[in-house]
Amino acid sequence: MKALVSGGTGQVGRFIVEELLGQGYQVIVGGRTRPVGGLFSQPVGFVPLALDPDRDQAVAFDGADHFVHAAFDHLPGRYRGGEGRDPDSFRARNLDGTVQLFKTARKAGVQRCVFLSSRAIYGTQPDGTLLTEATPPHPDTLYGTVKLLAEQALTAMARPDFVTTSLRITGVYGAALPGQPHKWQTLFCDYLAGRPVEPRLATEVHGRDVAHAVRMMLELPSGEINGQVFNVSDLLVDRHDLLKLLQTATGCTHPLPAPATGTPPLLMETGRLRGLGWAPGGEELLAQTIRSFHA
Template identity: 60%
Template sequence: MTRVLVSGGTGFVGRFIVEHLLANGYEVTVGGRSPPPAGFYPQPVSHVPLRLDPDADQTGAFDDIYYFVHAAFEHVEGRYRGGEGDDPTGFRRANLDGSVRLFEEARAAGVRRCIFLSSRAVYGDTAPSLATETSPVAPDTLYGQVKLAAEDALKSITDHSFVTTSLRVTGVYGVAGPGRKHKWSDLFSDYLAGRPVPARIGTEVHGDDVARSVRIMLEAEPAKVSGQVFNVSDVLTENREILSFLQTATGCPHPLPPPAGAAEFKSMSTEKLRALGWAPGGREKLAATIRELARRR
């Protein structure tokens, strides 16, 4: 059985990765400051202490680890862009310098593959209307700058024995873990209470589809993925559509927000990832997930 270390495995996205890998026969170790709560995953997982600290020697966390999936990220709760709060230096030190230290330790410990969860934020506002992996990158937030710098650092230590890939992930949705709130919890509460909801548009991908892209990177031929980046995105949606699914599921009579308009929104092409067999759930999965979230209220 192949052992995978997932940093940030108790986070919103990390939990999907852990559960997907467990369901597909991997032995998973979760790396983080504290062990996952009892019952957080459908089956027990091991835990090793791990933190984003460039001064810490954490090589021992990689003992007997075959693959490393780096999903940990320190930020102000609920915010990625702007997640540095009032401490941009600490934000960069943890998320860039701390990540690079983990990459280097994984390589030194003999880890075979390293998958990094990056972000669509690396493209910035100058991206074309449909960004491909070869589009210019010009991040206009510290979040995007840190993600891009970490991508570059990981690629620089790639070799035949250390296969690396960065996944540029868009907004992620899905049912949250036990005791956690899903990303649209406040949006749903506002709508159901009749409070005003702003028009907003964005791209989304289900957490399990992100996890599936991770597994593809772990199982693909090295020549097809090593040292490369892949976009991970699915549907372009807006608050009006999201809440229309909720309205249908609940019978709520409140009016929907106005259309946001998609003409100026910049999406990402996922043809490169789809060529490796990735097929996300699309609007059918979006609607089904919102029905499930409504049922769990």
């Protein structure tokens, strides 16, 4: 099987590329620049691909059985607020450009299309709401709005010969790209240097588990997933507990921040995906990852 992965050199996309390579897929990375040598464990193809609604990019989909859309154009390091001072262009690239890629994939005969959406589509909800796929979305950022509208456009395209799914993903952690900091680099440096750290809770999932969810969408019977959306989340992580893992890995004796108090972030219910066989790594994978940062 041949899979085209947009944004395959990004922090999340590279986990998807590696997962598919490991399962014998022929992977083509679509993006603005060719992947640097050695980025992936096996050779990958490359095709130029852009979030440009006015460009004919049909050639990029030649021979592709599947399309995984992980690309998103934003200010570096920012998703929410990633539009900066140019919201119109941000919307045109990430919504209009995305929808055009979906249409091109369908016209080219791609069999399955997986879109990486976000928990940001849920936006503002009453305290204590358990976020299920049926929770009415109320995005409160342009990022969340764009993701939601792209989801809806893709779902409307679903048909037996064009199987579509969207994955609503929470914060992703894991090993960093070569030469780049990992997600918690600044936080860990502050703690190890004895600087104060503010308490915080956040929902997290490892990039490996995101990639596994993507592969499931390419391999499960179409009747179980076509036109569906799935939450992808694993742990509610307190900085106190996260830094305790770092403390164990490094032997650092600086005081830990207090456990977070107040209203916790809303949890994402993942029973729909788990019911299909998805099993994230949980606390064991989190601890293993922290140890790997300081091996």
